[in-house]
Amino acid sequence: MHNEHFDAIVLGAGPAGLTAAIYLSRARIKTLVLNQGTVGGQMILTHEVANYPGVEHVSGYALANIMKKQAKEFGAVLKTVRTIDDIALLADKKTVSVNGDTVYTADVVILTPGGRSRTLGVPGENRFKGHGISYCATCDGEFFTGKEIVVVGGGNSALEEAVSLTKYATKVTIVHQFNHFQGFQHAIDEALNHPKIEVMTETVVNEFYGDERLEGVMLRNLKTNEVKPFATDGVFVFIGYQANTEGLNGVVELNKWNEIVVDANMQTNVEGVFAAGDAIAKRFRQITTAVGDATTAALAASAWLHERKRERKPAFANS
């Protein structure tokens, strides 16, 4: 087992993690960034970021590459596409085990694992992904030209994407688990009044079926519990967002939505552990808010480290 110690470990290399790394390493704090996925996180999914102040037009991919370069130039070590096996943060020396062969330790940890779109997790979902099941209307909408499709979800994304998919599909059926929609009223009105859109409320997808490609879904009516096949050429899933905090359950305090609870300094309930970005409990999730939280977290973590070093320094002998 390989062991290596850093002053600070940042878990996650989205905009929050990269910002934390820039601030920490610029303050000469020996920093390691460990990322499970690719650098940039969800930011790289944005074709054009038009609301990042100071930059008129930039792709999320390009912005991520600039942030990565800045972090590296200030001296941060970036290790990406790693499998995080274990995170232990309660002791003074925090440990993160990676790829089954390496243990990294640090005095302070900043958690920035971000989030991801929710999937349904029902039988057939993995099998038919790319063969009739999609999570992106702008990417795959045109493959469903002239076809009848289903949109699963009842929030703004589902309603807006259902309307946008009517450009291609002849009929869109929205399948939603509740008897009311959670989107903005204008989005609800636009979807419900659209001549190509039909709605099935209090209904959930139980299973996807087909042979080589998707042929239909088994739908369960929540009022009657009746399960019926529903033939369709495609299904688009837009059922919200979840924080990437699975590995943090029992490690730091999470709220009922599994988001990390922090104070105004972005400190968690564990000494020396801070958090920032989309994974924390907050209302607005943007690149700017992730960058802002991470700045606070990194500065608070630097101050915490400094304070701790001072406390530990042996008192000068009164000679």
Next chain:
Amino acid sequence: MFLQTNLTHVNSAAEWQKILDENENVMICCGRMGPMCIPVYGIMEELEEEYKHVKFADMLFDSPEAHVIRNAPEARGFMGLPFTFYYKNGKVVKATSSIQNEDQIRSILDQHLAPSK
């Protein structure tokens, strides 16, 4: 027109053929700069250093030249971008549709594009 990635760009059917002729193991991701494609390019960029025996490249899905991938028999029934093709000695050994995670890509690379002994 090409994709804004740090991968080798395949701009024409002739370039595609040349890459297949010159490399035993090739992975080409054919897509756009969209949310399902970008993570795959990102993973390829990350794996490029580790899988030195594999040539990693991308191709713009909307280029007319991309017919070599779009219309390949292995892409029949594909309904999600990107179309990702894995070639060994010029032959398709695996093709996937839509986003794939790192574990899925690694497992295909290890299974189908292992280095020759």
